[in-house]
Each structure stands twice: as C-alpha cells, then as structure tokens.
Amino acid sequence: MAQHVIVVAGxxxxxxxxxxxxxxxxxxxxxxxxxxxxxxxxxxGLIDLICSLDHPVVFPMxxxxxxxxxxxxxxxxxxxxxxxxxxxxxxxxxxxxALAIPAxxxxxxSVPKRVVLPHDMFRDLGAxxxxxxxxDRLGLPLFVKPSASGSALGTSRVDRIEDLPTAMVNAYxxxxxxxxxxHIAGTEVAVPVFDLGDGPIAFPPVEIRPASxxxxxxxxYTAGATTYVCPAELDExxxxxxxDMAVQAxxxxxxxxxxRADIIVRDGRPVFIESSVAPGMTDTSLVPxxxxxxxxxxxxxxxxxxxxxxxxx
Amino acid sequence: xxxxxxxxxxxxxxxxxxxxxxxxxxxxxxxxALFAVANxxxxxxxxxxxxxxxxxxxxxxxxxxxxxxxxxxxxxMNYGSAQGEExxxxxxxxxxxxxxxxxxxxxxxxxxxxxxxxxxxxxTFVDPGDVVLAEAPSYVGALGTFAAYQAQVVQVAMDENGIxxxxxxxxxxxxxxxxxxxxxxxxIPNFNNPSGILMSIERRRELLAAARELDVLxxxxxxxxxxxxxxxxxxAIRSMDAEQVIYLGSFSKTFAPGFRVGWALAPSPVLKKxxxxxxxATLCPPVFSQFAVSEYLSHWDWRAQIEDFRAMYTQxxxxxxxxxxxxxxxxxxxxxxxxxxxxxxTLPEGFDADQMSARxxxxxxxxxxxxxxYADGLGSRNMRLSYCFxxxxxxxxxxRRLGETLREEMELRSTFGFxxxxxxxxxxxxAHQDKSRTxxxxxxxxxxxxxxxxxx
Numbered sequence: 001m002a003q004h005v006i007v008v009a010g011x012x013x014x015x016x017x018x019x020x021x022x023x024x025x026x027x028x029x030x031x032x033x034x035x036x037x038x039x040x041x042x043x044x045g046l047i048d049l050i051c052s053l054d055h056p057v058v059f060p061m062x063x064x065x066x067x068x069x070x071x072x073x074x075x076x077x078x079x080x081x082x083x084x085x086x087x088x089x090x091x092x093x094x095x096x097x098a099l100a101i102p103a104x105x106x107x108x109x110s111v112p113k114r115v116v117l118p119h120d121m122f123r124d125l126g127a128x129x130x131x132x133x134x135x136d137r138l139g140l141p142l143f144v145k146p147s148a149s150g151s152a153l154g155t156s157r158v159d160r161i162e163d164l165p166t167a168m169v170n171a172y173x174x175x176x177x178x179x180x181x182x183h184i185a186g187t188e189v190a191v192p193v194f195d196l197g198d199g200p201i202a203f204p205p206v207e208i209r210p211a212s213x214x215x216x217x218x219x220x221y222t223a224g225a226t227t228y229v230c231p232a233e234l235d236e237x238x239x240x241x242x243x244d245m246a247v248q249a250x251x252x253x254x255x256x257x258x259x260r261a262d263i264i265v266r267d268g269r270p271v272f273i274e275s276s277v278a279p280g281m282t283d284t285s286l287v288p289x290x291x292x293x294x295x296x297x298x299x300x301x302x303x304x305x306x307x308x309x310x311x312x313x
Numbered sequence: 314x315x316x317x318x319x320x321x322x323x324x325x326x327x328x329x330x331x332x333x334x335x336x337x338x339x340x341x342x343x344x345x346a347l348f349a350v351a352n353x354x355x356x357x358x359x360x361x362x363x364x365x366x367x368x369x370x371x372x373x374x375x376x377x378x379x380x381x382x383x384x385x386x387x388x389x390m391n392y393g394s395a396q397g398e399e400x401x402x403x404x405x406x407x408x409x410x411x412x413x414x415x416x417x418x419x420x421x422x423x424x425x426x427x428x429x430x431x432x433x434x435x436x437t438f439v440d441p442g443d444v445v446l447a448e449a450p451s452y453v454g455a456l457g458t459f460a461a462y463q464a465q466v467v468q469v470a471m472d473e474n475g476i477x478x479x480x481x482x483x484x485x486x487x488x489x490x491x492x493x494x495x496x497x498x499x500x501i502p503n504f505n506n507p508s509g510i511l512m513s514i515e516r517r518r519e520l521l522a523a524a525r526e527l528d529v530l531x532x533x534x535x536x537x538x539x540x541x542x543x544x545x546x547x548x549a550i551r552s553m554d555a556e557q558v559i560y561l562g563s564f565s566k567t568f569a570p571g572f573r574v575g576w577a578l579a580p581s582p583v584l585k586k587x588x589x590x591x592x593x594a595t596l597c598p599p600v601f602s603q604f605a606v607s608e609y610l611s612h613w614d615w616r617a618q619i620e621d622f623r624a625m626y627t628q629x630x631x632x633x634x635x636x637x638x639x640x641x642x643x644x645x646x647x648x649x650x651x652x653x654x655x656x657x658x659t660l661p662e663g664f665d666a667d668q669m670s671a672r673x674x675x676x677x678x679x680x681x682x683x684x685x686x687y688a689d690g691l692g693s694r695n696m697r698l699s700y701c702f703x704x705x706x707x708x709x710x711x712x713r714r715l716g717e718t719l720r721e722e723m724e725l726r727s728t729f730g731f732x733x734x735x736x737x738x739x740x741x742x743x744a745h746q747d748k749s750r751t752x753x754x755x756x757x758x759x760x761x762x763x764x765x766x767x768x769x
Contacts, residue, residue: 016350017348128730225340
C-alpha cells in the first residue's frame with residue numbers, strides 16, 4: 001500500500017496564496033512519485049485526518065506564520081506524526097530574524113549591521129530620536145523588514161531618511177518587531193540546502209536579477225519580472241563560499257531536511273541575510289530551479305524527504 | 314555538491330517576450346495576495362462583491378433545468394445566435410421596463426455577463442490612447458477592461474448626487490485640447506461600485522444634456538438598479554435618451570451570476586458592430602444559460618424574488634451602518650447607500666488603506682483598498698466594504714474587527730508622526746465611547762479622496 005502523505009498548505013498567514021501554490025506543486029510531485037497524497041489546509045479536521053490514516057507523513061508547505069514559526073511543528077509533535085522539515089524548536093529560532101541573525105553571527109558568518117526594535121520602543125521613547133540614532137548607526141540606504149515574515153512582504157528599501165517612518169509602518173503592519181539593516185550592495189543569491197540522508201549539501205546558488213532592481217513581491221511572483229542565473233555568475237571560490245555559508249547556517253540554526261539561505265555577495269564575500277525553513281516551491285521559486293540545474297529530479301528529492309521522515313516515526 | 318558547468322539563465326516564463334504590451338500591467342500584487350486569506354471561514358470578508366443567492370428556489374430551478382434538458386436538450390446545448398436568443402431578449406425588455414426603459418429586442422445583444430458587454434463596447438470603440446471617462450472612484454473590473462484596450466482612463470469627480478457635469482465637461486475639453494479622442498463616459502448611476510452613491514434624477518438629466526452638448530456617448534452600467542433599498546427603482550439614463558446611451562444590464566445580482574448572462578442595449582448601428590464583435594469573441598453567448606434564465610423568468614415570480622433580495626440586503630446594509638457607527642474612530646466618514654452592495658469609507662488623514670490591509674488580515678477581516686478603484690493611485694485613504702454576502706451578525710463583527718485594526722493602526726501611525734496629535738487624541742478606546750464621528754450625512758463630499766499619503 002502506498003505511503004500516505006498529507007501536504008499541509010494555506011493557513012492564515014499573509015503568504016497563504018503562495019503557500020497554496022507551493023503545496024499544490026509538492027502534492028503533484030509526490031503523487032507522481034507514487035505516494036497517496038491528500039492536501040489539507042491548516043484547519044479543524046486536520047488532526048482527525050492525520051489520526052484516521054495509517055502511519056501518514058505530513059509535508060508542511062506553510063509559508064509564514066504558524067508554518068515557519070514552529071507552531072505547526074509543535075502540533076505535529078503533539079500528535080506524534082512524522083513530518084518533513086525542521087523541528088518546531090529550530091523553526092522558532094530561524095523564523096525570527098531577531099534571533100536567527102545573531103545565532104549565525106556567533107558561528108562566524110558575516111551578517112549585516114542591524115537594529116531590531118518592537119513598535120513599543122518608538123512609542124515609549126519617541127520615534128524621531130530613535131530614527132536619528134538608527135541613521136547614525138547604519139547610514140543609508142537601509143532595508144526595513146518585519147522580524148518574522150517572508151516573500152518580502154512589509155519590506156522596504158530606504159534611500160532617504162524621510163522615507164524611514166513609512167518603511168517602519170509598513171514593516172509593523174506585518175508584526176510587532178521590525179529589523180532595520182544596512183543595505184548590502186552586491187550580487188543576490190539563494191542557496192538551497194538538502195539533507196537527503198548523508199548530511200546537508202548545498203545546491204548551486206541561484207543569482208537573482210530583478211528587472212526593477214528590487215526583488216520585492218511583484219518581482220518574486222510575476223513570471224518574467226526577474227532573471228535567474230544558475231549557477232550564479234560568480235567565480236568558483238565565491239560560489240563555494242556561498243554554499244559553505246548556506247550549510248553553516250543550516251547547521252548553526254539546527255535545521256533539518258531542507259532550507260534555503262539568502263545571501264548577498266559583496267566584494268567577493270558572502271553576507272548572510274536569512275534562512276527559510278519552508279522555501280517556496282512555486283513555478284517562480286528558486287529551489288526547483290537550483291535542483292534542475294544540478295540535474296536533480298524534484299520529484300525524487302521530495303520523495304526522499306518523505307521516506308526519511310517516515311523512518312523517523 | 315559540485316557546481317554544474319552549464320549555466321542557465323531564465324525568466325521562468327519562456328513566453329515572456331511574446332506577450333502583448335498591454336499585458337504589462339498584469340503583475341503579482343502583495344495586496345491582492347492577501348485576499349486569499351479572505352476565503353478562510355475565520356475571516357469576515359467585507360471585500361468581495363458576491364451576491365447572496367442562498368434564498369433562490371433551488372428546487373424550482375432544478376426542475377426547470379431538468380425539464381429543459383429533457384425537452385430541448387439538442388437545441389440548448391448547441392450553438393446559437395451571436396445576438397442572443399430572441400425569447401430572452403424579449404424578457405430583458407420586460408426587466409428593463411421596471412426602470413422606464415422602452416426598448417426593442419432587436420436592439421439588445423446578450424453577453425457573457427455585463428462584463429463581456431463592456432468588453433465588446435470597449436473593443437468596438439477604443440483605440441490605444443483614446444480617452445475613456447469614468448467616475449472617481451469606479452468599478453475595478455471596468456478599469457481592468459479599459460486598461461486591456463490601452464485606453465487612457467480619466468476619472469471624473471462625483472458628489473453625493475453622482476458625477477459632476479462640470480467636471481465631465483472640463484475633463485472632455487482638456488482631453489480634446491490635448492489632441493485625445495474621448496470615446497465614452499462610463500457610469501454606474503445606481504449605487505455605484507464602489508461608492509454606493511445613487512445618481513439623482515436631476516443629475517442624470519444634467520449629465521445627459523452635457524453628453525449631448527459634448528457629443529460623448531454614455532455607457533450606463535446598471536447591475537444593481539433593481540436592488541434599491543429605501544427608494545423605488547430609478548429611471549435609467551437610457552430611458553431618457555435612446556441614441557446617446559449604451560445600457561449594460563445583468564442577471565448576476567437579480568438572479569445568479571453563475572449563468573453569466575448579461576446584455577447591452579445599444580443604438581442600432583452600434584448594436585450591429587457589437588454583434589460582429591461578439592461573433593469574433595465567442596461565436597455566441599452561452600445558449601444553455603440563456604434558456605435557463607429565460608425559463609426561470611417564465612416559471613418563477615422573479616419580481617417577488619427581487620423583493621426578497623431587497624429585504625435581505627436591507628438587513629445587511631443596516632448591520633454594516635450600525636457597525637460602522639459603533640466601531641469607527643472619529644474622523645472616519647462613510648456613505649449611506651440606498652441600494653446595491655457597497656459602503657465607501659474615508660479614513661482620517663494619515664491612514665493608508667493599502668498598507669493597513671495586512672494588519673486587517675491579522676485581525677481576520679478583509680476589505681478592498683480604495684486605490685483599486687482609481688487608475689491613478691488615488692484612494693489611499695478609502696476602503697470599499699461590501700455587505701452583500703456575510704450574515705448581518707458577521708458583518709457587524711467585521712466592523713468591530715475593522716475598528717480594532719484602525720485603532721492599532723492609528724496608534725502606530727501617530728508614533729511615526731503621520732497623524733496630527735488632535736486626530737490621535739480622538740482615538741476611542743472602545744465602542745460607544747465617541748459619538749462625535751461624522752458620516753456623509755452631515756459632512757461635505759462623501760468621497761473625500763486623498764492623494765497617496767506615504768507620509769503626510
């Protein structure tokens with residue numbers, strides 16, 4: 001009898017639409033691999049579904065919110081069902097940029113200068129004073145983003161200091177903590193990491209060249225709006241350094257199965273931006289592109305993740 | 314892992330260079346992506362304009378369709394006339410007569426919803442760069458159609474009685490002075506989508522006089538006219554002039570949108586062009602749907618059904634207005650529709666409804682930001698709220714959640730200096746505490762559209 005797999009996608013996060021798209025693709029691939037696949041939203045009835053099946057594996061494709069912050073993993077562990085991807089504890093540590101970036105910095109990885117502040121601090125201490133301090137500390141341009149969000153939602157580049165308040169409000173629309181980072185000018189790459197049973201391996205970096213110059217939501221999800229180059233047009237040593245950084249981040253954050261590291265190469269040296277524990281699997285997503293470039297079959301890779309998860313039960 | 318020697322350079326979509334220039338506006342949008350959450354049952358969606366058709370006599374419709382297939386299956390499942398079936402065109406005349414329109418079935422073309430009728434009209438009249446005038450704000454689906462034909466949309470100011478004729482004259486004159494051709498004025502006079510505003514009868518006459526004087530066609534889109542709540546159905550502009558007006562109608566709101574049956578009533582020369590355009594677009598409108606709607610109209614008291622709809626939407630409209638009264642912060646205004654589906658809310662200075670939609674989603678309530686109804690970035694302080702689909706209780710709860718969203722947003726924006734201190738001081742901490750708010754009943758222009766704020 002075929003192994004049951006429940007692909008969980010959707011949820012109530014701001015990235016629901018992308019999650020559903022990723023989930024449908026994963027479900028298609030796993031069906032092709034011969035699994036008995038059921039799609040489910042994060043909704044009442046999911047636990048009953050899990051309990052009704054014979055030794056199922058859950059494949060969460062939840063972007064943002066409960067999917068990446070560890071809450072869903074916590075539930076799967078409570079139900080005692082094996083699932084693909086990082087543990088709840090690791091998800092919590094990596095999803096919150098305020099925690100993840102210092103963690104990888106402690107491992108010796110280069111990270112941007114940054115300030116992490118909740119909205120309350122601006123309210124209590126006065127916005128203009130804090131904004132001035134931020135400018136003094138980080139200079140311009142800046143990147144402002146929610147501490148816990150993906151798909152560039154709530155993210156703004158700030159070139160003029162008078163635009164910083166708008167960027168802060170935009171970031172706080174997605175959560176109560178915002179990260180303000182120095183802008184790293186350079187080559188933007190994404191590096192998938194998969195552990196298919198022999199330890200984490202970094203796949204070829206994908207270089208991101210948005211036509212608009214900004215890899216925002218529109219550039220990410222409008223086919224044609226961004227050119228992707230894989231492997232990135234970097235020398236071998238730099239590519240190796242990016243791959244090494246991705247693996248180090250994966251290990252340093254305690255991630256499992258797969259992740260995607262976002263990196264900017266500045267003057268030949270990689271700077272770590274963030275790692276995603278539920279990287280997108282849509283038609284415009286970077287992980288499938290990198291796998292294809294490396295001659296790997298997405299169907300087979302996803303199937304292997306399911307088989308490994310099943311063995312964890 | 315070793316790095317492959319062969320380098321791939323891709324924009325993912327291999328057809329990207331082959332697409333027409335007019336598709337360049339078709340882009341992913343973070344705000345639109347948030348609407349995916351609106352479909353979840355936990356979320357009160359005040360965003361969509363879907364009619365509530367749960368009170369339709371489904372057993373009767375089932376019997377009618379069953380009999381239709383058994384008795385006339387080979388006919389109704391075949392191709393039909395590009396203009397539409399004669400019987401339903403006769404019935405459409407009967408429907409339109411409720412709003413004073415005296416028409417011949419020969420001057421009607423049936424379409425796949427009135428949306429397709431608008432598409433046919435636009436493709437028939439508009440060359441790239443031509444000017445189409447529309448109300449400010451106007452139906453997002455119409456703006457999309459005009460953009461698809463590369464029209465330049467110029468939006469014309471309204472007040473509580475509808476489009477301002479002087480603004481219409483000024484826009485036309487300015488466009489012509491710039492060497493542009495003005496092809497038509499698009500209007501939804503009854504309970505405008507999104508503002509809910511009803512154009513007064515006097516204003517209709519004035520607008521028509523201006524259109525004649527300027528020699529500009531009026532495209533009158535009337536999906537909501539029979540869903541008047543506190544007023545009787547209003548005379549259509551088309552009832553006042555058969556030559557200056559192209560009238561668009563629909564069964565989507567008075568019966569069911571799934572059948573996709575709408576129509577256009579046009580002057581004879583225009584109609585001939587529309588029929589040719591329909592032939593090239595679809596060969597013919599869906600025959601099965603036309604017969605289904607026709608049989609419904611023949612076998613059911615559809616006038617009484619519309620009365621039931623009106624009563625149902627009255628309760629929902631009232632729930633929304635009550636909720637807004639109870640939960641909106643001071644300085645917020647909104648329209649008081651006497652029909653249709655929508656309330657147009659204007660937020661206090663310093664708000665940005667686009668930016669706020671993520672916070673609203675977190676509070677499990679959804680609306681459409683006002684900027685969707687402008688071709689030029691206006692509407693950042695506006696929201697369209699629809700009361701057509703959720704139950705009255707859910708609508709009221711939705712306004713409560715919206716109130717919470719606004720209070721949080723106001724605190725945040727005050728922190729960063731987007732709101733004057735006096736506005737911030739009027740922040741209510743809960744419902745029923747501040748009755749100083751104003752609504753369009755007591756203030757000036759209910760549309761009160763803002764420039765995009767960013768940081769004012």
